[in-house]
Amino acid sequence: MTVEIRKVVTNVEEVFHEGGPVAAAPLLVGSAAVVIANPFAGGYVEDLQPYMEELKPLGLEMAQRLVAAMGGDKSRISGFGKASIVGGGGEFEHGALWHVPGGYAMRELLGDAKAIVPSAKKVGAVGARIDVPITHINASYVRGHFNAVEVGVPGAPEADELVFILAMTTGGRIHDRMGGLRAEDVKGEDGLR
């Protein structure tokens, strides 16, 4: 079974403000989405896990592409998330194929990030969009980093396709002021605080 890529889309937002003080350095919010053929579309297949292994190089490639699109300095990345959109001929469970290849690749690339990568998945039609949840890469409880970015690929997924998405940010919300654990207070040992 091979990984057949149809399309790759990167999207990087450079946010200066949202009605409040203009940020000294703009916040970057980026996503990379890849459209691939779903080899399991059209019928129930019991054993999906070998394909997760095959997707690992794709996970790393997407993480690298996203860091490059965001300027290339991975030390600036402090938030991440991932998501899948499964075309109508596939099954929700196929979206879960992205957990290991997407999540582990991103954590490894970002220097052994400690936190779980938050995720969302859905079955969707062509042009469907998904809100990718985002949290701090080393401590899930950092409140200022609770964020989300809406992502979609025009023209995808077709019924027999999957869209796999990675998202990263260079900081918390642009006008974060809801308190809670702050990024500078992270211990970074258990992935939570």
Add this chain to the structure above:
Amino acid sequence: MSVKVRKFVVIVEETQKEIGREIAPPTRRAAALAVIENPFADRYEEDLEVLMQAGEDLGKTLGEKAVAALGVAPSEIESYGKAAIVGEGGELEHAAAILHPRMGKPLRQAVEKGAALVPSSKKMGGIGSAIDVPLGHKDAAYVRSHFDGMEVRVPDAPRHGEIVVAIAVTDSGRPLPRVGGLTTAEVKGEDGLR
């Protein structure tokens, strides 16, 4: 910049396969967008100079960002297009002020040459509205393989009193062009048409 920018967005699309066929090298499009404050929201203003100036500024900034996103030399850009979405409180003419009088010159500098008209589109829209940026060959509008469009949007814009401005460029035409017409090899690039 003559107007306040809330955010820039850069989108790159790379098509490696179409209808099961490999596209080698992949076709690539990039769009650069700005979300700007509309200085004329909620009132009729006769003189749109501020937005015309914004068009000139954005022609340079967005043109350069889009070309940089493809990582190619300006001369390697093959097609281009522009568009704007005016949020609530604005009028369609605001998009025209940005897009038409002065955006072309700096955009053409960003892509080196650009003899052809820059195809454009505009609309009034709400938060998250998408717009299809029309694309045409930068030196010869009749190149049929390069008639194309790129759908873009900014999920949280345009808000009331904002305008989304987009410039798109490519380093290629459609993935599998086969409907004839003028080809890139035949382009003279003098009159902007052929």
